[in-house]
Amino acid sequence: MGLRQTLGAGALxxxxxxxxxxxxxxxxxxxxxxxxxxxxxxxxxxxxxPEPAEATPPKKSYPSKRAVFPAEMPERIIEIDLPxxxxxxxxxxxxxALIRWEETIKINYVPGYFxxxxxxxxxxxxxxxxxxxxxxxxESPVVTAEMPAEYRVIPxxxxxxxxxxxxxxxxxxxxxxxxxxxxxxxxxxxVNIDRNMMCHWMKRCCIVLGILYEAMRVExxxxxYLQIDERSAAT
Numbered sequence: 001m002g003l004r005q006t007l008g009a010g011a012l013x014x015x016x017x018x019x020x021x022x023x024x025x026x027x028x029x030x031x032x033x034x035x036x037x038x039x040x041x042x043x044x045x046x047x048x049x050p051e052p053a054e055a056t057p058p059k060k061s062y063p064s065k066r067a068v069f070p071a072e073m074p075e076r077i078i079e080i081d082l083p084x085x086x087x088x089x090x091x092x093x094x095x096x097a098l099i100r101w102e103e104t105i106k107i108n109y110v111p112g113y114f115x116x117x118x119x120x121x122x123x124x125x126x127x128x129x130x131x132x133x134x135x136x137x138x139e140s141p142v143v144t145a146e147m148p149a150e151y152r153v154i155p156x157x158x159x160x161x162x163x164x165x166x167x168x169x170x171x172x173x174x175x176x177x178x179x180x181x182x183x184x185x186x187x188x189x190x191v192n193i194d195r196n197m198m199c200h201w202m203k204r205c206c207i208v209l210g211i212l213y214e215a216m217r218v219e220x221x222x223x224x225y226l227q228i229d230e231r232s233a234a235t
Contacts (some may be wrong), residue, residue: 016027066164066199067158068192076108080145081122089126096124099136102144104152109163114189117160146229154204164205167198 057165079101087096089135101120108115126140136142159167170176178195185191220226 011152067197068110075118076115077118082124082145084141091140092126092137092140094126097127099123099125106160107163108160109166114191119151157201159201162202223230
C-alpha cells in the first residue's frame with residue numbers, strides 16, 4: 001500500500017475513534033477501506049510492470065580477411081600427369097584412361113610480379129568396354145596425380161613456396177614488417193594480402209622449419225665432432 005493510502009486510512013481511523021468525532025457507520029467504513037485496498041493493489045500492479053527490454057545492438061561487421069588478387073594477373077597453367085608406369089592398373093592390367101583434370105589455383109611470387117598458377121592434375125581410371133556404356137570399372141580405383149610438394153607447403157593455403165620464401169626473406173632479412181609488405185603489394189601490384197593471413201602463414205612455416213631444424217640437429221649430433229658454429233646451433 002502506498003504512502004497516500006496509508007495516510008488516508010489513518011485519517012479515517014482517527015475520525016472514527018477520537019473523542020467527540022462524527023460517527024461513521026460500519027458499512028460505510030467497510031466500503032472506504034475496500035476502496036483503499038483496491039487502489040493499493042492497482043499501485044502494486046503498476047510497480048510490477050516489467051520495463052521494456054533494451055534492444056540488442058547490431059553485431060559489428062568486420063572487413064573480410066580474404067586475399068584480393070586482380071583479374072589481370074598473369075596466369076600459368078601447369079599440367080601434372082601420372083607417371084607412365086602407373087598408367088596400367090595393377091588389378092585389371094588395363095590402361096587407365098584420362099577422365100578429367102582436377103584444377104587447383106595457387107598464387108606464386110616471382111621477384112617483380114605475382115602470377116596465378118592453374119595446376120591441373122590428371123584423374124585416370126579404367127573404363128568398361130563400349131558395350132558397358134563407358135562407365136568406370138568397379139574393380140579399378142580412380143587415381144589422381146599427386147600435387148607437387150612446392151605447391152602444398154601449407155595444406156589448403158593459396159600461397160606457394162615462392163611467395164612464402166619472399167615473405168620470410170623480406171621480414172627476417174630485409175626487416176620489412178608484414179604491414180609494410182601489405183602496403184607494397186597493394187601499391188605496386190594491386191594485390192591485397194591481409195597481414196593477419198601473413199602471420200598465419202608464418203606460423204605454419206615455423207612448424208615446418210622446426211621439423212627441418214630438428215632433423216639437422218640430430219644429423220649434426222650423430223657425427224664424431226662439432227665445430228664452434230655447429231655446437232651453438234645444436235644446443
